[in-house]
Amino acid sequence: xxxxxxxxxxxxxxxxxxxxxxxxxxxxxxxxxxxxxxxxxxxxxxxxxxxxxxxxxxxxxxxxxxxxxxxxxxxxxxxxxxxxxxxxxxxxxxxxxxxxxxxxxxxxxxxxxxxxxxxxxxxxxxxxxxxxxxxxxxxxxxxxxxxxxxxxxxxxxxxxxxxxxxxxxxxxxxxxxxxxxxxxxxxxxxxxxxxxxxxxxxxxxxxxxxxxx
Numbered sequence: 001x002x003x004x005x006x007x008x009x010x011x012x013x014x015x016x017x018x019x020x021x022x023x024x025x026x027x028x029x030x031x032x033x034x035x036x037x038x039x040x041x042x043x044x045x046x047x048x049x050x051x052x053x054x055x056x057x058x059x060x061x062x063x064x065x066x067x068x069x070x071x072x073x074x075x076x077x078x079x080x081x082x083x084x085x086x087x088x089x090x091x092x093x094x095x096x097x098x099x100x101x102x103x104x105x106x107x108x109x110x111x112x113x114x115x116x117x118x119x120x121x122x123x124x125x126x127x128x129x130x131x132x133x134x135x136x137x138x139x140x141x142x143x144x145x146x147x148x149x150x151x152x153x154x155x156x157x158x159x160x161x162x163x164x165x166x167x168x169x170x171x172x173x174x175x176x177x178x179x180x181x182x183x184x185x186x187x188x189x190x191x192x193x194x195x196x197x198x199x200x201x202x203x204x205x206x207x208x209x210x211x212x213x
Contacts, residue, residue: 008076016054022168069101079109092118109161124153165191
């Protein structure tokens with residue numbers, strides 16, 4: 001049985017905006033009891049509060065040592081400069097455990113550097129902020145790099161730090177939060193500012209809320 005919990009890593013200086021769209025639409029409280037819904041829990045290195053790049057203080061729900069792939073539907077990794085310096089190697093190791101267990105991992109911006117260094121992009125189609133950015137990780141997957149905002153290949157999702165909505169689209173799609181045509185409408189509304197998509201999404205979410213009652 002698939003876990004209904006999505007875990008997102010939290011650590012000092014994480015880039016708030018990169019994962020906000022994804023976790024907000026996974027965790028919408030008005031249809032938490034609807035079929036196919038998920039909850040989001042935060043995972044820190046310890047239980048101590050962290051402070052994001054935007055100055056937001058977050059107390060983790062659980063610690064990294066207590067997290068296993070069997071508990072989770074996905075691990076989301078936001079960007080931060082700490083990925084490049086190697087300070088988040090324990091999160092890289094946890095991502096490796098997840099992928100080995102067949103549980104998806106989604107990394108954006110600097111987190112793609114960590115995934116590359118861990119060898120998780122060596123045989124996967126992937127993207128990042130730029131191809132040259134990942135080359136400094138010393139990874140062997142440069143031939144699989146693609147110039148796209150966000151990419152899903154099996155259990156690995158990657159995205160540029162400038163594309164939080166494309167990242168969210170891939171995360172929501174991999175989890176099956178929205179049906180394909182609703183996900184397209186969602187992206188048109190939030191990424192493309194297409195007002196015509198609002199009616200499609202509004203009708204769907206009203207129906208989903210009603211079904212949850």
